[in-house]
Amino acid sequence: MIRLLIRVESLRSNQSFQIQRRSFSFLSHFFERRCHVKNTEITSKMTEAMGNYTITKNAPPVSMETFRINRERLYEKMKSVEPQGFILLKGGEAVNVYNTDVEYTFKQEPFFHWAFGVRHPSYWGAICLKTNTSYLFMPRLPESYAIWMGELLTPEDVKTLYSVNQVYYEDEISTVLTKCNPKKIFLLSGTNTDSDIKMDAPQFENSKKYPTDLTVLYPTMSELRVLKNEHEIELLRQASMVSSEAHKYVMRNLPSMVGHFEYQAESIFLHYCYYTGGCRTTAYTCICGSGPNAAVLHYGHAGAPNDKIINDGEMCLFDMGASYYGYASDITCSFPVNGKFTEEQKVIYNAVLNARNKAVEESRPGVQWEKVHLHALRAMFTEMKAHNLLVGDVEEMLDAELGSIFMPHGLGHLMGIDVHDVGGYLDDTPPRPTRASLKNLRMNRFLLKNMVLTIEPGCYFIDVLLEKAKNDEKMAKFINFNVVNKFKRFGGVRIEDDVLITDYGCELLSKVPRTVEEIEAWMNQEEEVKLHFPLPNQRGKKHATPILSPEVIKGQ
Template sequence: MASSSHGPPEIAMELHALNRAKLVHSFRQYLKASSLPLFGFILLQGGGEQSRYCSDHVPLFRQESYFAYLFGVREPGFYGAIDVSIGKSVLFAPRLTEDYAIWSGKIKPLSSFKERYMVSLVCYSDEITEVLKSHYRGPGKPLLYLLHGLNTDSNKFSTPAKFEGIEAFQTDMTSLHPILSEIRVLKSELEISLIKYANDISSAAHIEVMQKSKVGMKEYQLEMIFLHHIYMHGGCRHCSYTCICATGENSAFIHYGHAAAPNDRTLEDGDIALMDMGAEYHFYASDVACSFPVNGKFTDDQRLVYNAVLKAHNAVLSTMKPGVNWIDMHKLAEKNILESLVAGGILVGEVDSMMEERLGAVFMPHGIGHFLGLDAHDPGGYPKGTERPTEPGLKALRTTRELKECMVITVQPGCYFNDVLLMPAMENPNTSKFFNQEAIERFRKFGGVRIESVVHVTSNGCENLTDLPRETWEIEAVMAGASWPLDSETIQKYKSTSSSSSSVAPEAPATEVST
């Protein structure tokens, strides 16, 4: 995939041809194992433009992810079919009226779609019935394999294709979804290169946000800096998810930034900022979170909580490799955070006992990470037959699978001080004994810290695709105007200053713990 210093990388459309070939291979294996005939068509319906309620305003279209995975089509209104018997693919384009050329641009010939999207044939969508019936190679009524199944992250079902004349076909709505979801779990080199690019541009945008953050600004101004950077410098018109720009107490809320909490607080001196924002490039996502002091200097309390999360983040990265279980990674992150909170005098007691009582979920209620690809929360976390844990914290995991080479997954430990979770735990006789309530009171309005990186699982470890300052002294240097990566002189200056600063708050006397 070629890239240029003058713009974003070119798109290698063979990526989608390879994805289709991978699906055909897996699907034919499934049919053979099930003693089913190797005939029929895999048929998907792409996304369609939707106006805003009853108005004629149409928000910017983004293709449905399964369709994007197989065909890479950026336009709305398409269908795509793959012949299971021979692997050839057909695109069906909407038949546009002459008015389209007046309002929206030239009407492209079908041949242009055939060349761009590297398919065998392109027809109009009102020809689906005729074309598929004429190309069917099996006996009896032509068979369509349609996409229908549960997304275990959203708890919503994918929508199977519909078109006029579908009653002339047999339809199977159970076979395709689990196979297609599973092949999306392992990423090709071309996919990883797109994900890396999206993360590179997101990392650079986060650094600009750090450097331009000032007391008195609004949270949405930080969001604007990020959005401007990824589009201006990266050609990324879409984000992977709604931007989270949380400062002060808002940083305790995991998915702050939605319409009812619209990134509109004024930044105050002494705030911690939690920025969770990711660019999307050619459908492929990034998901990056960083935390930093709004004024550019960590307080002792901010350093304590931040380093607790960083320790967890680094412990998981150093342990990840094929065969490692994701539940174990979550528990490893929890244990590191609890150990740091004990060292800082916020908690007291045995960490193993805290783990048994699931105290880590009070401070990190979300899972340690999730698959990432065409969606920030990519499918495949819970294959059919896999049960979700029910314990606090663990039930929020988006997968419990063992890691495999070529998986791309996020590592996102966090530590939050949220009364909705803290108060019941401090009143529960099984967990109240672990709290230094005087110290906890100091953190009631602290908010939270999250550090998130996108990680590629390799044959013997992992590769971090996110490139950001993570140590507190690195963040302070960058916020003071240093370029990233830091040069040797800057490293010496800020690292030596940091080593003389305490990374944890003083421990509370063991005999004076309120329960």
């Protein structure tokens, strides 16, 4: 088998699914290239479109204006630091699977993607602050690569595709720097506050010839990434819309999947997002927990790869989100496998739904995030108390840090190119809380218009935490263990939405059934929503259809 390093794909689906369309003043044509390949037909269309992409006919196009606006915002911030400076960013590299010649699916470095929107590996980007000129530096590939990849891109092609001022080869960075003669070069170096992983500054030819600054760029770009421009909001809206429809697709088909593995439900989601929505990758590892696995917060990892059998009567917690042109979605749906809630399932679900509704109500500009988190806990505990799982005063429960037992994670997080986006904790933002029920908040900022974040309250029955509470007299007095013990194999419920902070409140970007009544109605509609491929036990039957139209969600 000859391994092709480059694939040129055109995702041309004639089918459609219901989405909210947005008005755009531009047309575009899509192509995907792993590296630097010129396809005559596609490139000519791209030239006409002046740097815009259409990933699928079912979605709004992607404009390179998205990234030009971001570069302009960065320029305005940085020119006051050093007007004779030069910003130099390094894009991501293709990564091989250990020492094989097989590569992982490429994902662009997020800061570089934010500034340039480049899909290719091994690029550099720059902004000259003296002239406000944008540059891309592409790898100089051997001519022999054209045998395997087709005609290679030229600098002029790249300039058109990505709407930058100048394009050179990577080995010409030093030449451009000599012409610009900057007083200082700003390089990206900093530590992600979610992972605690440090990004080291990139090395380039003659780097020691110029003064460099490693302190300013990372916090500046992190802060800029917190507030999304109008085009970024449309990309995030589309990612959430595709993921919402995929979640609904899974929910409708799940009753027929009793006895199948959780990963088969995951595969339906992945298929829908890519086949119908043009989303090649997800924003994170899918979490498909059923029964007790719903209490494992980051289930789906390599040691527990969504591999339990789905049983009738259980609850499912499916946390899955597609990535659309590098922008994330993050949605969690919790629902009964058979489409009908038991009374016990209703109690826990409605407690979390009340928390979600209260959090949505309280999310608006000027409100600090920890306050929203506490409002959500208060609403959830009130409902749990009403059904005798908890006893006593709700405010005292909050003071006793009972939230760390039933919801041991933060209410939500910033979202953008990264699913857990940067900017949660910077030098000039409120610090991470130290209270047990708040310390896992991924940010504690005051909300601002054009932030995009998740709201994801949950209630879980985690043995190790319940045992901890039982042995802590400050907590134990609030828990009715005679009732709570009945839920030990229940798992948990999480309801997660993607929201945009607006002038006076927030807009829900995710659109899925949320109330008990909505979920039961959706999962039990008489009209069958067929899979695009048969389940394993359907193979060979007359009604099993390998490929069906993606026009599968009806009656919305």
